[in-house]
Amino acid sequence: MEFSSKLLENAVNEVAMLPGIGKRTAMRLVLHLLKQPSEQTQLLTEALTKMRNEIIYCQNCHNISDNTICEICNNTTRDHSIVCVVEDVRDVMAIENTRMYKGIYHVLGGKISPIEGISPSQLNIISLVEKVKQQKVSEIIFALSSTMEGDTTNFYIFKQIKEFNINVSTIARGISVGDELEYADEVTLGRSLLHRIPFESSIKSM
Numbered sequence: 181m182e183f184s185s186k187l188l189e190n191a192v193n194e195v196a197m198l199p200g201i202g203k204r205t206a207m208r209l210v211l212h213l214l215k216q217p218s219e220q221t222q223l224l225t226e227a228l229t230k231m232r233n234e235i236i237y238c239q240n241c242h243n244i245s246d247n248t249i250c251e252i253c254n255n256t257t258r259d260h261s262i263v264c265v266v267e268d269v270r271d272v273m274a275i276e277n278t279r280m281y282k283g284i285y286h287v288l289g290g291k292i293s294p295i296e297g298i299s300p301s302q303l304n305i306i307s308l309v310e311k312v313k314q315q316k317v318s319e320i321i322f323a324l325s326s327t328m329e330g331d332t333t334n335f336y337i338f339k340q341i342k343e344f345n346i347n348v349s350t351i352a353r354g355i356s357v358g359d360e361l362e363y364a365d366e367v368t369l370g371r372s373l374l375h376r377i378p379f380e381s382s383i384k385s386m
């Protein structure tokens with residue numbers, strides 16, 4: 181792509197760094213912004229900068245939050261002894277949309293993936309095991325996507341918590357193998373939470 185302006189080229193290159201956005205789309209977005217009043221670009225950059233600088237992760241569940249403890253963890257009407265383990269904030273939003281879950285969450289921040297170089301130490305696993313050790317939890321529900329990385333992560337955590345004698349379950353595989361949670365429709369996702377199965381019987385069938 182030949183650019184008539186270095187400023188334009190820089191802007192396009194930055195936008196094209198975002199996942200799923202090629203140079204052509206980046207060009208279209210940048211040209212769109214150029215046609216809008218400059219305040220529009222200012223609002224966009226301010227929102228992004230503020231989000232990046234000020235966002236906080238909940239100290240209890242690692243969910244993205246505006247406060248040190250998120251609204252879900254702060255809600256005393258929820259059952260704090262049931263912890264649903266998810267990959268990231270998108271999964272929390274997907275499960276919340278089902279309105280069928282009244283426990284709290286634990287956001288891992290990813291899945292164990294040797295291929296992508298993600299090791300257990302890079303995820304929020306120690307704090308989860310700690311919660312179980314401190315007997316704050318009666319049930320752990322694994323709600324990771326049913327991919328190889330999801331299964332590996334479930335099993336890794338299960339090995340560390342099984343001695344503590346709590347219920348460990350996994351969402352029913354109404355969600356087909358390889359599916360990402362956030363793409364499941366609300367009814368399917370809600371049902372797979374309700375019909376969760378003991379984790380140990382899920383690994384026997386693997």
Ligand SMILES: [Zn+2]
Pocket residue numbers: 238239240241242243249250251252253254
């Ligand atoms: Zn929280």
